[in-house]
Amino acid sequence: MAERMVVIGADATGMSAASQARRLRGADELEIVVFEKGRHASYSACGIPYWVSGDVAEADDLIARTPEEHRARAIDLRMRTEAIELDIPGRQVLSRDLDTGAETWTGYDKLVLATGATPIRPPLPGIDADGVFGVQTLDDGEDLIEALVSSSGRDAVVVGAGYIGVEMAEALIRRGFRVTMVTRGSEPMSTLDPDMGALVREAMVGMGIRLVTGTEVTGMRTDADGHVRAVLTADTEYPADVVVLGLGVRPATDLARRAGLPLGESGGLLTDLAQRVRGHDDIWAGGDCVEVLDLVSGELVHIALGTHANKHGQVIGTGIGGGYATFPGVVGTxxxxxxxxxxxxxxxxxxxxxxxxxxxxxxxxxxxxxxxxxxxxxxxxxxxxxxxxxxxxxxxxxxxxxxxxxxxxxxxxxxxxxxxxxxxxxxxxxxxxxxxxxxxxxxxxxxxxxxxxxxxx
Amino acid sequence: MAERMVVIGADATGMSAASQARRLRGADELEIVVFEKGRHASYSACGIPYWVSGDVAEADDLIARTPEEHRARAIDLRMRTEAIELDIPGRQVLSRDLDTGAETWTGYDKLVLATGATPIRPPLPGIDADGVFGVQTLDDGEDLIEALVSSSGRDAVVVGAGYIGVEMAEALIRRGFRVTMVTRGSEPMSTLDPDMGALVREAMVGMGIRLVTGTEVTGMRTDADGHVRAVLTADTEYPADVVVLGLGVRPATDLARRAGLPLGESGGLLTDLAQRVRGHDDIWAGGDCVEVLDLVSGELVHIALGTHANKHGQVIGTGIGGGYATFPGVVGTxxxxxxxxxxxxxxxxxxxxxxxxxxxxxxxxxxxxxxxxxxxxxxxxxxxxxxxxxxxxxxxxxxxxxxxxxxxxxxxxxxxxxxxxxxxxxxxxxxxxxxxxxxxxxxxxxxxxxxxxxxxx
CATH class of the missing domain: 3.50.50.60 (FAD/NAD(P)-binding domain)
Known part of the structure; x- marks a missing residue:
């Protein structure tokens, strides 16, 4: 009887793992089931800012392989299906069809957690208002573009100055918005030391982005319809028809946490070098939901990047496929x-x-x-x-x-x-x-x- | 009493060595004398094709530091002065002033051989005719440009298909010449395997360069004035008002050979890791006149590249200046x-x-x-x-x-x-x-x- 591999999350790690495992083991040996709660699979999340800016014409361009293409390779990819509970002793996953509400338990021999990350939303007044967007998934990008197209006003505020915030600020400028970036850091591009970030400030100001540094956002002002109208700080407010959160992401590991799987300080899953969840020989995890070893500092860190996610998927798929591969760590590039x-x-x-x-x-x-x-x-x-x-x-x-x-x-x-x-x-x-x-x-x-x-x- | 450092050759290695030694030891401690037979010092030889093409406006742009600037830093740089004999037991160099013919012996405590390389000229009929150029020094480049400007015809032939030949072919096209490249190799860009060189062929043909591969040049046809008119092969001839030799270079080590210094198979000087000539604690050598260790094959090779020459100069100047540095080898980039x-x-x-x-x-x-x-x-x-x-x-x-x-x-x-x-x-x-x-x-x-x-x- 074939073993069953169940994958939760159908982007870089999940589908790389599924594809690589399929390459190594045929459908008679290994059944592969993938649950994806969103509307898209196998897309380049890193390309979203370029889709928003218009450099990339449409979402389809960002999709490496369609659900149909995966299915044609005997990967049972179930879209709009959310994994809602893990039964680890029983080796099964409870999933819900988001369209019908139907819930199903599916047993696994090998489980892959590729649940990604979610944008950080600090608990501020108005943070969940209409018009406030995190940009992590293709669904998020789709929602944002729809809002930009239909927006009556032209004021956008980006909160946070990491590279996603900076890329989004540029994309919004190119969409014809007036863009303000508010960050508590002293310079934009918080992935750099401030002295190097200062070199980026100049380019951003040159593009027409208003930079408000050293400033905490205290909340959002919303209108009667619950739509954001301004971003508030201690001193003032910045008009906003659209707000993009660029405050980083946190590992999407609520499901794993509830199942008692080991998490690090960042909330990311802890794995061994073969990307198996620590203490669990039949559960793998990779991508934005895990911590990785920083080879320079020797510390475990959470870094959400497509390049790591793809490598993790490759390692996991090789392992489940019966081969040998490891992910030794990152150097923070x-x-x-x-x-x-x-x-x-x-x-x-x-x-x-x-x-x-x-x-x-x-x-x-x-x-x-x-x-x-x-x-x-x-x-x-x-x-x-x-x-x-x-x-x-x-x-x-x-x-x-x-x-x-x-x-x-x-x-x-x-x-x-x-x-x-x-x-x-x-x-x-x-x-x-x-x-x-x-x-x-x-x-x-x-x-x-x-x-x-x-x-x- | 100050020691005297004598340097033969005033380009990348020689002047880097002189400058670095001067940085570490003042004029009261170290006298520095440099002999340069050409008209230029401290220039980028690698920039010559771009000067010929017109990308770089003039020779001065390629000069990193003028003789006057070197002299202002207490480096006694003697231009148009050729070292013609080494007396190693007597620790002295005989030089000739190429303008006056005057010959002088100069004693040294530390000697640096930075004599560079010369283009390979196979012993073919007509190879020394007017209009046949090797392109190695800025003087060579100057002579070539003069010939291009004054040429009545517009036919150029490049013999050989190494990267200098390829760069020169492009430069000549951009100067408005009809360019033929003749090479005995099966593809252009002999620094690549032929299957990769084939990808370069397409770009060259696209530029309008006529490529004649798998073909040996047998000589040059010259006119009554001794000017080249065609490049000859076994089967045919290619009209040529200008011929550029791109057959590679050989180390310019005749002086060193006559003095009995150790040379490798390529004719390049053999040094230790501190760039001291083997068996001679007070003689250094670097740049295009030495062999270097290929760290991949473990063999000694001759590679004429400005990047190595500059590193050698830095290592030599550091050593003579009383510091410590080595050149571990190359990987062939x-x-x-x-x-x-x-x-x-x-x-x-x-x-x-x-x-x-x-x-x-x-x-x-x-x-x-x-x-x-x-x-x-x-x-x-x-x-x-x-x-x-x-x-x-x-x-x-x-x-x-x-x-x-x-x-x-x-x-x-x-x-x-x-x-x-x-x-x-x-x-x-x-x-x-x-x-x-x-x-x-x-x-x-x-x-x-x-x-x-x-x-x-």
Whole structure:
């Protein structure tokens, strides 16, 4: 008799796991059932801001594989079906059809939790008003675009200044809205140290975004119909026909919590290196609902990124398919685009490093993305953190134009290999005038960091 | 009494060494004398094709620091002065002033050989005719541009299809010449495997370059004035008012050879890791005149690239300045631009790997430089070599549009860290739709290579 694999959540992790398991084990060996509470499966959540902005024409473009395509590969994908209870001793899942309300218990041999994350909604007055959107799923994106199209007013407020907030602010500007961003941080792009975030501020202001920093949102003012009309702060209010929450996300693990599965400090599921939930050999979890090992700090962290989610799905599907694969951890890489500014980070920010008990030197250098004399050479700023005494690379942040973002990959690999900044100075990186100065900006930073480590005690 | 550092050759290695030594030791401690036989110092040789094409307006743009600027920092830079003999037991250099013919012996405590490389000129009839150019120094570039400007005819032939040949072919097209490239290889871009070179052929033909492959040049036909008029092959001839040699370079080590210094198979000087000539504690060498350790094959190789030359200069200047630095070796990274095609390689080609006694699997994958649904997503082809059984990464070649070239840096760092392709599959690379699909093309290749290694025995 075939084993049954039950997957909860049909986006990056869930469907990668299902597809990879199917590749390794045919339908006669393994039955695969997937529950998805939303209206879409296998889509690029990271593409939503570009759909909102109009860069990407329609939601379908973001969909890698339709439910029908999955079903054609013998994956029993049940849309609009929410898993509402786990019976772990009994190895079964209770699900509800959101259209009919029918509830069903489904037994499993292998269970995959790929429940994703939900936007953080602080308990403020009016936070659940009409017109206030978190943007995490394609359904969220669909709802937001509908609201933007039908909105009578043109004022939008983005609350929070992480990369999703920044990307959404740009998308809203391009949709013709007046955009205000309110953040309690001192600079936008909270995934960077403030000194690097300051470089992003300029690009955002240049786009016409009003930036309100160092300011807490205290609530929303709503009209008689319960629709948001303004975002409130201690001192004033900002008119808002649409509000986008960019305050980050939290793991969607209520179901797992109720079933008593082990959760970390962030609320993310705890797994082993094969992505099996700790203490449970027949339950896997991955993507935005788990904690991952930060290979630089040695700590467990929650990072919601499609790239990790896909890798987790691959590892889970390989494991359930009878192969062997692990997810060793992350180094904290993230890249983003703000107008024509490219923003990247990997490893630890200063605060992260301090919290982890690390002492370090920082350097910030200015260079260019191409040879200085080559047409189109634009400034690039690289900040580098190196551990005191050992000189081990701890983190890199880059802000610049063309070629800035993916340059951070050099540091991502160096972090993975636990290189020192001095070892990095000898890296044999690609050099030709259209692509780099003869000393790549990352090497210039590594040289400066090497000197800083040598000078330090 | 101050020590005296004598440097032969005033480009990347020589002047980096002189500048770094000066930074660490003042003029009261260290006298620095530099001999340069040419008319220019401290320039970007790699920028010459872009000067010929017109992308870079003038030679001065390629000059990082003028002789006067060097002299202002107490570096006694003697231009148009050729070192013609080394007296190693007597620790002195004989130089000749090329304008006056005056010859002088200069004693040294520390000697730096930074004599660069010269274009290979096979002993063919007419190879030294007027109108036949190697392009290695800024003087060469100056001579070529003068010839292009004054040429009555518009036919140019590039002999050889390495990256300099390819860059020069594009530059000549942009100067309004009809360009034929003749190469004995089966495809252009001999720094790639032929299957990847085939992707470059298309771009070159698209630019209007006539490609003659699999063909040996047998000589040049010259006119009564001794000016080249055609490039000859066994079967036919190609009209040529200008010929550019792109057959590679050889280390310019005649001086060193006559002095009995140790040379490798390529004719490049042999050094230790601190760039001291083997067996000579007071003689350093670096840049295009030395052999370097290929960290992937374990062999000594000759690679003429400004990026290595600058690093060597830095290491030499640090050593002579009393500090400590080494150059551990290269992994064979090179990037280039052909029209809007980006071309990159690092590590070993198939032939290199075979010659080194390595057995390996190869995979070639097609992906895109951005998320497939993102505007401007263009194809990218990645070829990867992984060692049989161990799965160690051996080499990567990439051909694509925007973002292809510098992606090779991921592999360059992975090679340095001796990662396996399976380790690479877990790399935390930058992902956002404008910069990469959720599986970066390099990761897609690493996954395919991992499967190939697993399938192999």
């Amino acid at each position: 993230a890249v983003s685009k703000v107008c024509d500014l490219e923003v990247a980070r990997t490893g630890l920010l200063e605060d992260d490093a301090e919290r982890a008990g690390l002492q370090f030197h920082t350097v910030t250098i200015e260079s260019t993305g191409r040879a200085g004399y080559f047409p189109g050479a634009e400034p690039m700023t690289v900040k580098m953190l190196a551990e005191r005494r050992t000189g081990r690379l701890l983190g890199v942040q880059i802000v610049g134009r063309e070629g800035a973002a993916k340059r951070v990959d050099i540091a991502a690999v160096a972090l993975t290999a636990r290189m020192t900044v001095e070892q990095m100075t000898a890296l044999d990186l690609g050099y030709a005038p259209p692509f780099s100065p003869v000393w790549d900006p990352v090497l210039v930073a590594a040289r400066a960091a090497t000197r800083a480590v040598a000078r330090g005690d | 090179a990037v280039s631009k052909v029209c809007d095609l980006e071309v990159a390689r690092t590590g070993l080609l198939e032939d290199d790997a075979e010659r080194a006694g390595l057995q390996f699997h190869t995979v070639t994958i097609e992906s895109t430089g951005r998320a497939g649904y993102f505007p401007g997503a263009e194809p990218m082809t990645v070829k990867m070599l992984a060692e049989r059984r161990t799965g160690r990464l051996l080499g990567v070649q990439i051909v694509g549009r925007e973002g292809a070239a510098k992606r090779v840096d991921i592999a360059a760092v992975a090679l340095t860290a001796r990662m396996t392709v399976e380790q690479m599959t877990a790399l935390d690379l930058g992902y956002a739709p404008p910069f990469s699909p959720v599986w970066d093309p390099v990761l897609v290749a690493a996954r395919a290579a991992t499967r190939a290694v697993a399938r192999g025995d």
